[in-house]
Amino acid sequence: MKPKTELQRRAIALSAKLHPITDKQRQWGIDHIFKQTGFLRKKTTWCGECGHIWKSDNSLLKNTIVDITCPHCGKQLKLTKCDKKEHVDRWYYSIYDKAEGFQVIRHFVASKACSVGEYPIIDVNECVQNWISPQGKVVNIARKTQMAGYCYDLWIYSSDMEVRGTPSVEAKYDIDSAYIYPGKKFIPELKRNGFTGALYGVSPRRIMSAVLSNPMAETLLKAGQISLLKRCVNYPKDIAKYWPSIKICIRNNYPVKDASIYLDYLGFLEYFGKDLRNAKYVCHTNLMKEHDRLSNKKHRIEEKKREEEKLKRALENEKKFKKLKARFFGIVFSDEVISVKVLESIQEYIEEGKLMHHCVGHSEYYLKPDTLVMTAIAGDKHVATIEFSLKTFEIIQLRGPANSISKFHDRIMELVNQNTNLIRRRLRSSKEAA
Numbered sequence: 001m002k003p004k005t006e007l008q009r010r011a012i013a014l015s016a017k018l019h020p021i022t023d024k025q026r027q028w029g030i031d032h033i034f035k036q037t038g039f040l041r042k043k044t045t046w047c048g049e050c051g052h053i054w055k056s057d058n059s060l061l062k063n064t065i066v067d068i069t070c071p072h073c074g075k076q077l078k079l080t081k082c083d084k085k086e087h088v089d090r091w092y093y094s095i096y097d098k099a100e101g102f103q104v105i106r107h108f109v110a111s112k113a114c115s116v117g118e119y120p121i122i123d124v125n126e127c128v129q130n131w132i133s134p135q136g137k138v139v140n141i142a143r144k145t146q147m148a149g150y151c152y153d154l155w156i157y158s159s160d161m162e163v164r165g166t167p168s169v170e171a172k173y174d175i176d177s178a179y180i181y182p183g184k185k186f187i188p189e190l191k192r193n194g195f196t197g198a199l200y201g202v203s204p205r206r207i208m209s210a211v212l213s214n215p216m217a218e219t220l221l222k223a224g225q226i227s228l229l230k231r232c233v234n235y236p237k238d239i240a241k242y243w244p245s246i247k248i249c250i251r252n253n254y255p256v257k258d259a260s261i262y263l264d265y266l267g268f269l270e271y272f273g274k275d276l277r278n279a280k281y282v283c284h285t286n287l288m289k290e291h292d293r294l295s296n297k298k299h300r301i302e303e304k305k306r307e308e309e310k311l312k313r314a315l316e317n318e319k320k321f322k323k324l325k326a327r328f329f330g331i332v333f334s335d336e337v338i339s340v341k342v343l344e345s346i347q348e349y350i351e352e353g354k355l356m357h358h359c360v361g362h363s364e365y366y367l368k369p370d371t372l373v374m375t376a377i378a379g380d381k382h383v384a385t386i387e388f389s390l391k392t393f394e395i396i397q398l399r400g401p402a403n404s405i406s407k408f409h410d411r412i413m414e415l416v417n418q419n420t421n422l423i424r425r426r427l428r429s430s431k432e433a434a
């Protein structure tokens with residue numbers, strides 16, 4: 001992409017003038033990244049350093065443990081299993097440099113391609129540069145990549161180093177190499193802000209940019225509050241929210257070992273209305289215990305709130321339910337065996353659901369305006385649940401225990417059908433009253 005901002009224009013112009021990787025830098029990478037390797041196939045071993053291949057029975061486990069010497073080139077080889085006739089190893093390798101006020105992180109891919117019968121081909125190619133201004137603004141200059149499934153970093157080394165936009169995978173230009181050239185150069189602003197090269201498990205681009213752009217990151221780094229620093233680099237808002245408390249921590253030399261626990265704890269203090277600027281709370285001598293105590297306390301309060309909310313909703317439902325169904329309360333009809341009665345509270349719906357092992361206890365039943373639910377009882381046993389339509393005056397469902405067919409099915413049908421007038425009359429009188 002064409003550079004758009006002044007910063008991008010300056011970075012790309014300076015990038016063109018950067019010297020290529022020196023022989024010394026290249027050799028350091030190769031020496032530290034790659035080991036001299038021999039490859040074990042089933043019945044042969046081959047040397048990655050000269051390509052020589054010889055017969056050997058590699059079913060024996062001991063062959064993979066001991067280093068061997070290549071009978072052809074005499075090099076000491078670490079052994080690894082590989083059934084193929086070639087083997088490629090690739091690693092990121094980074095160099096910290098500076099140019100005209102910019103901090104520059106140059107990322108290379110070092111690759112070693114071994115194959116049977118050949119000397120290895122070793123390459124060190126540049127793929128990405130992070131240009132970081134003294135204010136911590138970053139310009140990414142990189143090569144193009146090949147599209148291939150999930151792999152986002154198949155660099156095309158013949159493509160130009162160009163200013164690139166925000167990638168879909170952040171790690172694409174945010175490279176955290178395992179190997180960094182020891183001759184590290186830093187701009188004075190980084191040194192002034194306390195940065196000495198330690199990364200603390202964060203990528204160099206992220207930590208350098210944060211230390212330059214965010215005074216909180218600078219303060220945390222200088223105070224040695226590394227756990228909070230890491231949080232600050234990745235989630236600056238989490239730190240900004242409690243910055244006054246964290247400053248008290250720093251002033252009191254109170255080391256925060258685990259930022260997550262500590263920030264949770266500050267959240268609890270806030271929840272309970274405690275003074276977030278009082279060192280007694282903010283620098284608690286037994287943080288872990290206090291964290292757990294407040295966490296449990298908050299949990300109990302929230303649980304109680306949820307219960308109260310539930311109860312409130314239940315009472316509201318009960319009101320709605322009464323408004324819909326009270327006109328039918330008291331309806332009972334029976335023959336010699338069965339007695340059918342209207343359910344008169346939500347509690348009765350819930351109990352009916354439990355007794356009969358079906359779902360009549362759910363609100364879709366008790367708050368349904370056009371139906372009436374009744375239970376059929378034989379002796380002292382609930383034998384069926386009936387849903388009756390107030391529109392068509394017919395039974396919609398008649399369910400025995402666990403949605404089975406009641407053994408009194410036909411008898412109940414008949415009993416209900418004989419007594420629909422009772423229901424009809426209540427509906428009519430309430431309509432007239434309204």
Ligand SMILES: [Zn+2]
Nearest residue numbers: 047050070073
């Ligand atoms: Zn060899």
Ligand SMILES: [Zn+2]
Nearest residue numbers: 082084086087
């Ligand atoms: Zn392999």
